[in-house]
Amino acid sequence: MKENLLAWLEEGNITIPSILFSEYRNLNLNETELVLLLNILTFLEKGNQFPTPEEISARMTISTAECNEILRRMIQRGFLEIIDEYSADGIRFEKYSIKPLWERIVTQFLAQRQNNQVSTKMAEETDLYTCFEKEFGRPLSPFECETLAMWMDDDHHDPIIIKAALREAVMSGKLNFRYIDRILFEWKKNGIKTIEQAKNHGRKFRQKQIQKTMTKEEIHQSSVPFYNWLEQ
Template structure:
């Protein structure tokens, strides 16, 4: 009994990327082809880098002929490759590589990731337009929509930073696109890229502007009831 358990442990384990199990059908692989690839991986893991159709078939419910045909199709479709290797003695031998499979999985992952980012970006942009229309209390003009698009596409401002600039303009009592554009320009010039940095910079700016107002008041000059980023 103990020797059986020991033999079972000595069989070892194989590490399988979970994305292979979740996405194999999107690679147009069926379950039988997946199991064949997993068996190839197992053989490679154990040091047999070129298992025969007979060895692979013995682990599956397909015949040697079917196994051989599946191997041929997987090679043609670019999931596995047979490459030449040479031993230290200069003897040529062949082995399987599953590198093409990993490359396909990476490509699929990047496509899915980019699609998710594009969806998030579209959602953020829609939300951004809604925020502006709510603050302005009206639909945006074509020029204003174009300005928003330029801030994101040309100036590469994050939608959250643009929202922060919108809030800053509201607090300053200057709700217009020229004023918001100036805020974004100043933030970019000062390396402001996060909401926290924007808050800190805005806080310092308002303190500075408040001090100016106090100084003017002490000199009996008219005070300005808002913070003017256009004076930067």
């Protein structure tokens, strides 16, 4: 029992990126091609740099001829390559490399992430235009649409921050693009980048405005002459 367990451990393990299983279909690989590549990876991990078609097919449910054909196809399609190496004594030998497979997966992964980011950005922008039209109660003019685009593309304001500035303008009773632009300018100057920072800054600003209003009222009241009815 102990010897069997040791033999099992000596077989070793290989690390396979999980993205290979989620993306192999998008790379137009079928299950047989995937298993063949995984077998080559296993051989490489165990020190067999150039396994023969006979060795590979012996682990699979395909013939040697089918294995040869798949190997040729994998090389042609850029998933596998044969490279020349030299031993310490200068003897030339060939080995398989699955580096092209990893490069294809990385390219696929980055392209997928970019597509997701573009889709997310488009959805956020559409939602932003909808929010503005809802608050203004009308379709935006071409100039207003251009201003929105400039806030995102030129000033690099996040759509969430622009929405927050819109809410701030609504709460202040000054619903116009010039006022919203001023809010965004002040926030950028003060390094405000998150919705929480924007809320805190808006709260403090409104408190200051209330204090200023109260101070003005107090000054106005003190400037009015006091009429003493008892002296009449």
